[in-house]
Structures are given as structure tokens and as C-alpha cells.
Amino acid sequence: xxxxxxxxxxxxxxxxxxxxxxxxxxxxxxxxxxxxxxxxxxxxxxxxxxxxxxxxxxxxxxxxxxxxxxxxxxxxxxxxxxxxxxxxxxxxxxxxxxxxxxxxxxxxxxx
Amino acid sequence: xxxxxxxxxxxxxxxxxxxxxxxxxxxxxxxxxxxxxxxxxxxxxxxxxxxxxxxxxxxxxxxxxxxxxxxxxxxxxxxxxxxxxxxxxxxxxxxxxxxxxxxxxxxxx
Numbered sequence: 711x712x713x714x715x716x717x718x719x720x721x722x723x724x725x726x727x728x729x730x731x732x733x734x735x736x737x738x739x740x741x742x743x744x745x746x747x748x749x750x751x752x753x754x755x756x757x758x759x760x761x762x763x764x765x766x767x768x769x770x771x772x773x774x775x776x777x778x779x780x781x782x783x784x785x786x787x788x789x790x791x792x793x794x795x796x797x798x799x800x801x802x803x804x805x806x807x808x809x810x811x812x813x814x815x816x817x818x819x820x821x
Numbered sequence: 822x823x824x825x826x827x828x829x830x831x832x833x834x835x836x837x838x839x840x841x842x843x844x845x846x847x848x849x850x851x852x853x854x855x856x857x858x859x860x861x862x863x864x865x866x867x868x869x870x871x872x873x874x875x876x877x878x879x880x881x882x883x884x885x886x887x888x889x890x891x892x893x894x895x896x897x898x899x900x901x902x903x904x905x906x907x908x909x910x911x912x913x914x915x916x917x918x919x920x921x922x923x924x925x926x927x928x929x930x
Contacts, residue, residue: 742916751829753922754865754909761916800864807913808853808872812864 733801827921
């Protein structure tokens, strides 16, 4: 069966510090991968998605970036965090036109 | 106009009541209509999906899609405290799924 891992579960970082969140998927190959951010009152915002290694599409201009160095690995990064980057970050893989399977999420607080 | 609109709530109902959750949308090209459930501090999980118009039932849950009105609904019968969660409607576009903001539901024992 497929499993999606995210770490860390929680993170507190100062403004201006770098960020690296990792997501890995097991049990499937060549999945579509997604990064979402969920902030209070703003719902689930799609940040990046990838249909293959090295193929990244950005949905929202921001100071975040994503990379997919391996088929089942998706990384979200920032060089300098802003207060507005606080939120719940979710990685997901796409199982079909109506299915997305989410990881446990990372709760990021930028102080 | 946003592609998907959903009242954020919160919605509080007594245990055993019928719950009605709704979303409207603007893109007539959507074909799959989904409902995801998200418990506090967890990732969303797919609850039900419907293709095109019509109804779909799964236990205490019924999903309805009215494409002519661009309106979808989720009904929960005999609601339980364990149904307390945020419910997100969602629709597909290309390789992406567009989510509503979610409705927070509280079932009061």
C-alpha cells in the first residue's frame, strides 16, 4: 500500500532563516506530487505540483521553491522565511483525477 | 469570483441531526466532485466523490451534484460526535484539485 511521509511534524523558525521540508512517498511510482499550505481563514492553497522528476509548476509567486530530486521525493524550501510563511504545510500525491492522498503535515511557526 | 465557494462555519448541530454542507462553483468544466474530511492537526482524507451530476450514497453520507446550478452538497444522517471535523469540497481541473476553504462542523453530544 502507498504511504506518504513528511517531516518534521512541527517547526519553529525565526524570520529570515532558511527552510527545508521533505516529503517521500512509498508504494507507487511516478506519482503527481503536490505541496499545499493551509493557513487560518485561507483554506488549502496549492503552492507547487510536479508531474515528474525535475518538473515543477508554481501556483503562487512567493519566496518558496520546490524541487523533486527523485521520483518519490518532494522538497519545499525557502532561503529566508517571512512571518507570513507560517501555516500547516501538506504534501500530497495524486492517485487519479479525484484522489489526492495527504501526508501528516508540518506545522510551521515563523517568529 | 472564486472557482469554489464554501461557507467556513463553524456549524454546530446536536448529535443525531441531519447535517447539510454545501459548495458552489463557477467552472462548468469540473467533472469530478469530491468531499474531503480533515480532523484537527491531520491531513485531509477523501470521503466521497461523484462524477458529473447525481447522487451517491455511502452509509450515513450522501453526496449530491447539481451541475445546472453549479451546486454540490454533502448530507450526513444520524450525525455522531466523531463526525466533528472540517469538511472540504473539491473539484478537479487538469492535474489539480481545487479545494473549498472547508466548513468546520461540531456535533454536540
